[in-house]
Amino acid sequence: MIQRLTSRSLILGMMWIGLGLLKWGGVKNQLLWQALVFTAIVLMGSLMEQVFHYQGDPYILPAVQAIMALGLVFVVRISPEIALRQFWWANIGLLLFYAVLWMIRDYRQLGKFRYLWGLLAVGLLLVTLLFGSAAGGAKSWLHLGGIGIEPEEFVKLALLLFMATYLEENEELLRVGTVQWGRFSLPDSRTLGPFIIMVAFVLGILAAQKSLGTALVFYMLFVLMLYVVTERSLYLGISLPIFLLTGTLGYMLFRHVRVRVMVWMNPWQDPTGGGYQIAQSLFAIGGGKILGTGLGNGIGASTVPAASTDFIFSVIAEELGFAGAMAVLVLFLIVVMRAFAVSLRAKDRFGQILAAGIGILLGTETLIILAGVTKLLPLTGIPLPWVSYGGSSLIVHFILLGVLLNISNATAVSYRSTKNKGREYAT
Amino acid sequence: MRGVRRVALGMAFSFFILSLGLVYWQVVQADTLLKNNANRRLILMESRVTRGGIFDRNGEIIAQTKVSKDKKVREYPQGEMFEPLIGYSTVQLGASGLEGNSADWLLGIKDATTTQAVQQLFALPRQGDDVVLTLDSRLQSIAYNALKGKMGAAVAIDPRTGEVLALVSQPSFDPTNLEQDWKDIISRTQDRPLENHAFSLFPPGSIMKVVTSAALFRGGINTTDLYDSTGSAIINGQVINEQNGRAFGWVNYNMALADSCNAYFATFGVQAGDKNFLTAVKGFGFGQKIPFELNVPTSSITKAEKIPENLTTNLLAASAFGQGEVLVSPFHMALITAGIANHGVIMAPHLVERVLDPAQTVVYEQKPQPWLTALTKEEADKITSAMVTAVTDGTAAPGALPNVQVAAKTGSAEPGGNVLTHAWYIAFAPAEAPQIAVAVLVEHGGTGGGAAAPIARQIIQEALSQKVGEK
Numbered sequence: 001m002i003q004r005l006t007s008r009s010l011i012l013g014m015m016w017i018g019l020g021l022l023k024w025g026g027v028k029n030q031l032l033w034q035a036l037v038f039t040a041i042v043l044m045g046s047l048m049e050q051v052f053h054y055q056g057d058p059y060i061l062p063a064v065q066a067i068m069a070l071g072l073v074f075v076v077r078i079s080p081e082i083a084l085r086q087f088w089w090a091n092i093g094l095l096l097f098y099a100v101l102w103m104i105r106d107y108r109q110l111g112k113f114r115y116l117w118g119l120l121a122v123g124l125l126l127v128t129l130l131f132g133s134a135a136g137g138a139k140s141w142l143h144l145g146g147i148g149i150e151p152e153e154f155v156k157l158a159l160l161l162f163m164a165t166y167l168e169e170n171e172e173l174l175r176v177g178t179v180q181w182g183r184f185s186l187p188d189s190r191t192l193g194p195f196i197i198m199v200a201f202v203l204g205i206l207a208a209q210k211s212l213g214t215a216l217v218f219y220m221l222f223v224l225m226l227y228v229v230t231e232r233s234l235y236l237g238i239s240l241p242i243f244l245l246t247g248t249l250g251y252m253l254f255r256h257v258r259v260r261v262m263v264w265m266n267p268w269q270d271p272t273g274g275g276y277q278i279a280q281s282l283f284a285i286g287g288g289k290i291l292g293t294g295l296g297n298g299i300g301a302s303t304v305p306a307a308s309t310d311f312i313f314s315v316i317a318e319e320l321g322f323a324g325a326m327a328v329l330v331l332f333l334i335v336v337m338r339a340f341a342v343s344l345r346a347k348d349r350f351g352q353i354l355a356a357g358i359g360i361l362l363g364t365e366t367l368i369i370l371a372g373v374t375k376l377l378p379l380t381g382i383p384l385p386w387v388s389y390g391g392s393s394l395i396v397h398f399i400l401l402g403v404l405l406n407i408s409n410a411t412a413v414s415y416r417s418t419k420n421k422g423r424e425y426a427t
Numbered sequence: 428m429r430g431v432r433r434v435a436l437g438m439a440f441s442f443f444i445l446s447l448g449l450v451y452w453q454v455v456q457a458d459t460l461l462k463n464n465a466n467r468r469l470i471l472m473e474s475r476v477t478r479g480g481i482f483d484r485n486g487e488i489i490a491q492t493k494v495s496k497d498k499k500v501r502e503y504p505q506g507e508m509f510e511p512l513i514g515y516s517t518v519q520l521g522a523s524g525l526e527g528n529s530a531d532w533l534l535g536i537k538d539a540t541t542t543q544a545v546q547q548l549f550a551l552p553r554q555g556d557d558v559v560l561t562l563d564s565r566l567q568s569i570a571y572n573a574l575k576g577k578m579g580a581a582v583a584i585d586p587r588t589g590e591v592l593a594l595v596s597q598p599s600f601d602p603t604n605l606e607q608d609w610k611d612i613i614s615r616t617q618d619r620p621l622e623n624h625a626f627s628l629f630p631p632g633s634i635m636k637v638v639t640s641a642a643l644f645r646g647g648i649n650t651t652d653l654y655d656s657t658g659s660a661i662i663n664g665q666v667i668n669e670q671n672g673r674a675f676g677w678v679n680y681n682m683a684l685a686d687s688c689n690a691y692f693a694t695f696g697v698q699a700g701d702k703n704f705l706t707a708v709k710g711f712g713f714g715q716k717i718p719f720e721l722n723v724p725t726s727s728i729t730k731a732e733k734i735p736e737n738l739t740t741n742l743l744a745a746s747a748f749g750q751g752e753v754l755v756s757p758f759h760m761a762l763i764t765a766g767i768a769n770h771g772v773i774m775a776p777h778l779v780e781r782v783l784d785p786a787q788t789v790v791y792e793q794k795p796q797p798w799l800t801a802l803t804k805e806e807a808d809k810i811t812s813a814m815v816t817a818v819t820d821g822t823a824a825p826g827a828l829p830n831v832q833v834a835a836k837t838g839s840a841e842p843g844g845n846v847l848t849h850a851w852y853i854a855f856a857p858a859e860a861p862q863i864a865v866a867v868l869v870e871h872g873g874t875g876g877g878a879a880a881p882i883a884r885q886i887i888q889e890a891l892s893q894k895v896g897e898k
Contacts, residue, residue, distance in 0.1 A: 224434050228431050268465075271463070282452055283460055283466045286453060290453065326446060329449075333439065337439065340432075340435040371445060
């Protein structure tokens with residue numbers, strides 16, 4: 001109890017110090033209220049964990065809350081007006097997280113809908129493709145009654161559930177294979193069919209709406225989840241040439257892919273034109289050096305495009321320096337590794353697969369956007385979970401977190417009850 | 428469960444690679460990124476900093492920032508006299524020249540004092556460091572007025588220390604109101620006022636002979652060896668002509684340099700061989716980056732930037748008197764001259780003498796350091812003696828001064844095409860104990876003696892009259 005409250009107080013304390021150092025612009029009072037509400041939810045939540053005897057993983061939630069608090073401070077730093085909305089979403093997200101954590105009695109129920117999740121994912125993407133509007137080069141926004149949502153974020157959730165269901169169901173067939181093809185035995189088309197169709201649909205639609213980053217995340221998710229479940233490196237082996245082939249094809253067919261690769265290879269050729277984004281990002285990161293310029297002192301917040309969304313890490317790396325950037329990396333690494341730990345402990349196969357899937361999703365998202373802003377990979381704009389501004393992303397990630405901790409909690413509870421099973425008579 | 432473990436391991440490894448990426452950008456590449464021209468960091472940081480001043484060696488103001496009513500104005504009281512060497516610094520146009528290159532000092536970022544570091548940490552308004560240059564504005568003014576209206580450059584260096592005393596490039600621009608005049612300035616593509624002509628590369632012509640001399644001595648040619656100049660010579664089928672086809676008759680080394688006899692240097696240069704020639708030019712800094720505060724293009728012998736292993740006989744013959752493909756900057760030529768004056772040792776050139784923090788304590792001081800040993804003392808003495816002959820008895824006579832023995836060499840380099848030659852003049856004085864070395868280039872000015880020598884003479888006269896190096 002004490003430990004739990006101390007960790008939350010530390011996180012909140014750092015958030016308030018951060019907020020205290022910043023200018024709040026014209027939305028001072030509202031921001032203060034929102035921050036107070038956030039503080040209240042976090043503290044109430046930790047009390048609730050005590051009351052309901054939360055026994056799941058003790059590290060994931062504090063790490064995510066630390067990431068969230070840091071993200072909020074930096075969104076305030078970049079734009080207090082945007083931060084006001086981000087606070088709203090963070091509060092709603094946290095509430096949703098607790099709802100998912102406590103309301104879902106048995107997460108295995110989620111697996112009952114099977115292909116409905118798949119249909120939902122494809123449906124959402126199709127609607128976006130048909131009725132969506134473009135922003136920042138990708139047609140990935142849907143406007144419903146004045147609120148813009150990014151359906152591809154919700155697709156992550158639906159797809160994850162579909163994958164977990166599908167993989168659990170067909171695990172043996174995928175692992176062993178029934179059709180002999182040369183030296184390899186592959187699953188037959190009836191087993192592999194739905195999966196392949198799903199992959200092709202989702203990636204095809206994402207490519208059509210130019211959401212390359214999300215497409216890459218989903219591709220990694222498909223491949224790695226398949227590998228995690230079957231443990232056959234054959235699938236990894238097949239995925240690489242497919243990736244290279246589609247990549248080359250995309251490079252030759254689409255101009256925007258070519259431009260992006262070119263900019264990645266040499267952003268200095270035209271640092272004021274095509275290379276502007278990445279050059280400014282690197283200038284910001286490089287300017288941070290080891291200890292950073294200090295919160296509020298950097299230039300990246302005003303020079304880097306999309307500073308509050310895709311490039312928020314560049315601003316963090318600038319103002320908190322290498323030390324702060326490493327801290328963010330480590331926090332994400334903790335969350336991802338603990339998610340795998342949850343997966344390893346889970347009692348049933350569905351829980352194992354789902355938890356591993358959440359870990360893979362969070363890990364690839366983080367890696368892809370961070371490798372993008374540091375020029376390790378070509379830049380593909382996707383949000384950094386819990387840090388980048390964006391309601392859809394925040395809500396979905398909080399729901400995923402809820403599912404993950406639900407699995408973890410259920411594991412611990414069932415472990416305890418089975419441990420006591422034999423002693424029922426003794427006590 | 429093996430699959431999960433492997434994927435987890437892969438993820439952890441990828442995070443590790445990512446952290447290496449951060450190390451690369453935030454530690455290894457941090458300074459390179461800062462110097463990138465598209466990086467507006469320093470300029471944006473400036474809004475919080477009062478940029479330090481730039482002063483000449485006598486405390487004369489070259490650039491300073493005046494603060495009036497929260498507005499900072501960068502003033503250049505000397506107008507275009509120090510441009511484009513000093514450069515400019517504006518939010519719109521970025522920074523160039525010394526303003527750009529010493530920005531870390533001027534903004535108080537490099538080796539920040541405790542006060543500056545605290546101010547920087549909390550983004551408080553603060554004061555940058557003052558930079559004191561080795562330039563002497565009296566010499567600069569003489570050189571500027573003498574060169575004004577022409578195209579070219581003049582560089583004066585103290586051969587004993589490597590201090591740059593004057594560096595003029597013409598035409599130049601007025602850094603005040605630069606943003607209004609910008610369009611007009613960049614439209615002048617013919618005479619390029621933004622380009623520092625002292626750092627641009629030109630064919631050296633006959634002034635190259637002082638460098639070739641080193642190869643001659645090392646090839647076993649004695650200063651007393653005689654050569655019959657007939658007005659032209661044929662080497663390996665290539666005709667070497669004297670300027671205006673003059674025949675000098677029998678000349679020794681001193682007379683050949685004094686009269687600037689092309690055939691002598693081509694013939695004996697080829698006789699000394701390409702190895703000796705290439706070693707000699709390397710010794711003088713060809714093909715090497717000059718260690719200096721500003722970026723100076725590398726001088727070269729052939730079209731390749733690096734010094735080649737071999738030279739063909741024809742190219743060697745032409746290179747020996749500074750034609751062929753040889754390219755050198757006026758700044759490098761002044762260093763070569765300073766090296767001869769300093770008994771063969773070229774001192775590393777520098778422009779920043781001291782840096783003072785806002786409390787006027789010295790935070791950085793430049794110390795003289797040798798860069799290259801181009802010649803032995805005997806070789807330097809032989810070349811000096813021939814350069815003295817050139818002034819008393821040869822083409823360099825227009826640079827002579829009463830009471831002071833000047834050592835000098837002229838050059839009239841053919842830039843190719845049917846245009847007037849580039850007029851070069853390199854000189855140092857007093858010949859017996861040199862205090863100043865000068866290189867002057869007047870682009871398309873005609874002969875070195877006619878166009879460049881008078882400018883060099885004025886600079887040397889002013890420098891020696893005020894006892895250079897003392898304040």
